[in-house]
Amino acid sequence: MAKVHVTTTINGEPMEFLCEPNDTMLDALRGSLNLTGSKEGCASGDCGACSITLDDQLVCSCLVLAVESEGHQVRTIEGLADGEKLHPLQQKFLEMAALQCGICTSGMLMASDALLKRSPDPSEEEVRFWLAGNLCRCTGYDKIVRAVMDTAAEMRAQ
């Protein structure tokens, strides 16, 4: 099968890669781009572990074809921290033990970041509904929700 050449921007950096036409964005990220922070859970858009943003829109990278990223802006978990400085959400997830096995974490962080960009002062209900597409089998969600609420409060205070 002829590979397709894709030119895109990932975490602010211009990138080029080759992919099969039916490769998902997640396949490309975890494969030739070697950005393995996005995880494959279900590969059917149910679990959110592969959450990224495409032109600032939160999406499951398993439900996007890699070829669709041509000319668009992709942001992954690898672009969340500012160099060595963790994003406030990452810092808070660590402090409040909002993760255990970690498979869901990058998706949770990307989804939470997208929420706080839209809604800097979310209610608990809003956080829970927003994260309904991110499954976690370890934490029971409470610690994650509290970490997002605390981060939001901290970011508003700054």
Add this chain to the structure above:
Amino acid sequence: MTELRYLAPATLDEAIGAFAKAGSAARILAGGTDLLVQMRSGILKPGVIVDIKKIPEMTQIEPTADGGFRIGAAVSGMALHDHKNFGKVWPGVLEAVNLIGSKQVQGRASAGGNLCNGSPAGDSVPAMVAAGAVVTVQGPNGRRELKVEDVPAGPGRTNLKPGEILVSFALPPRPAGSSDAYLRMIPRTEMDIAVVGVGVSLTIKDGTVTAARVGLGAVAPTVLLVEDAAKALIGSKLDDAALAKAAAACSAACRPIDDKRGTIAYRTKVAGVLLKRTAAIAAKRATGK
């Protein structure tokens, strides 16, 4: 393995040319939230994918000259949500579209895809039927219009002809005192497939219903327009007798299946219950009370 080609034409004419030429091997890609899952699971092995999101008409939300809206077939749920006044005019259509999947899915999934996927349980479809939406489709033989309720042909099938692509939904202008609502029954609170879905659109003048449409989903091979339920509501003040009659009409329209999500008896009963609840929400919105 069959060679797959991905095309992302910038114009509708190019898309129709490519889609028609590829015949039954071709699939339209809007949000991809159904298509990619079907490809992944091996149900579908398309030879050509025509991505319609680079065609401006497919991704625009426009107010029409007569006071209605035109929504491109590939407009995502999130884009519709973020539109400044669509949700004020059509809150029921918006809540139905926004019930499809997670926020991640909302970033991609479209009402056009929901309709063309042909699921009897698609959430946006009963609301669009209640709204009286008309779709524009275009194919090698030109454009035509269809009522939304005439699009589904059965589970997974539509009445679009070979080579035809769904272009947009047109929603009519709203007279004063109009609103709509959509409710679905699911066993959990979020992220599930409707056991029953009901869309109701009402116009109320001086407390009396002057216009009504009812769309009913997940209880028959296709989403249904329930004219008898609308007739029972029109002319009434949404009193108990009128609501009971409309609910009975919804139950009578049901031709459901027994499956893991609900039995025939359960779906038939719930269709009536949801009609009453949905009408109450639509009425509250229409009258501002």
